[in-house]
Amino acid sequence: MSVSLGAIIPAFLAILIGAMLSYVYKKNTKEVLYDERMVKISEKSSRIAMILFAISITFIGLFLITLKDLYPEFTQVGFTLAFSAIGILGLYYVFYGYYNRKY
Amino acid sequence: MKIITEVNDMSESGVVLKILSLFESGLFIKIVSVFITGLWITGIILGNIYVIILALLLLTGLGVVLYIHGDKLKEIFYGDGSVIVEDERTQLINEKASTMTLGVLIAVIIWVGIVITALRTSYPQYSYVGYTLFVVAIFCLILYISARTYYARKF
Numbered sequence: 001m002s003v004s005l006g007a008i009i010p011a012f013l014a015i016l017i018g019a020m021l022s023y024v025y026k027k028n029t030k031e032v033l034y035d036e037r038m039v040k041i042s043e044k045s046s047r048i049a050m051i052l053f054a055i056s057i058t059f060i061g062l063f064l065i066t067l068k069d070l071y072p073e074f075t076q077v078g079f080t081l082a083f084s085a086i087g088i089l090g091l092y093y094v095f096y097g098y099y100n101r102k103y
Numbered sequence: 104m105k106i107i108t109e110v111n112d113m114s115e116s117g118v119v120l121k122i123l124s125l126f127e128s129g130l131f132i133k134i135v136s137v138f139i140t141g142l143w144i145t146g147i148i149l150g151n152i153y154v155i156i157l158a159l160l161l162l163t164g165l166g167v168v169l170y171i172h173g174d175k176l177k178e179i180f181y182g183d184g185s186v187i188v189e190d191e192r193t194q195l196i197n198e199k200a201s202t203m204t205l206g207v208l209i210a211v212i213i214w215v216g217i218v219i220t221a222l223r224t225s226y227p228q229y230s231y232v233g234y235t236l237f238v239v240a241i242f243c244l245i246l247y248i249s250a251r252t253y254y255a256r257k258f
Binding site (some may be wrong): 010013015025035037040041042043044045046047048049050051052053056057059062063065067068070072073074076077080081087088091092095096098099103 | 131138143145147150151152154155159192195196198199200201202204205206207208211212214217221222228229232235236239242243246247249250251253254255258
């Protein structure tokens with residue numbers, strides 16, 4: 001609703017309340033939510049999804065930036081996608097470094 | 104005389120084989136990769152879609168070569184088949200890092216998208232970015248759900 005109204009404070013509150021509710025729900029749940037198979041499936045699917053996602057947005061971003069003379073209104077979208085791809089790589093290397101030390 | 108001709112034929116086919124093997128060598132593939140990267144950068148700087156299409160075609164060709172020689176990649180890039188590229192530990196680290204990256208990325212993209220879209224009255228020039236981030240998040244979720252369905256059936 002805040003997004004449709006164009007107001008920032010309710011949006012922040014919604015995110016905060018959602019995160020808190022999710023945390024409280026997980027903390028109070030005692031039953032097994034994940035078994036080893038599900039974790040393995042989740043990890044494998046995350047890996048392939050991340051690779052495909054990174055490649056796709058990189059190519060789409062590159063195309064949109066390249067076509068800046070023909071479609072200048074989509075250049076910003078292209079840069080957003082390209083920066084998202086850089087963000088993925090940055091995040092991935094941070095987490096890779098973390099798990100490399102952990103295991 | 105006949106023996107000399109046969110020896111010449113053999114040496115010629117040897118040269119041809121050597122030239123063909125050069126195309127499958129690690130150095131050649133690395134050079135092509137660098138060239139393709141150069142094409143990407145040139146295409147973006149010049150804003151020329153044909154350069155990008157050429158890079159994409161070359162990349163597809165390279166992908167086909169790597170796919171065909173998928174079982175020989177270690178020899179191609181390392182020259183030694185005994186070199187271990189990925190063991191169980193690195194696989195585990197890769198998978199865990201990917202899971203965390205994807206989770207954090209989707210959350211951040213949705214949050215930033217919400218914030219930018221909510222601020223569209225103050226900063227209308229960024230409204231496209233907000234919508235793009237929403238679409239990107241949905242695309243990422245679709246990819247993840249598809250992969251999850253595939254692996255749930257596989258295991």
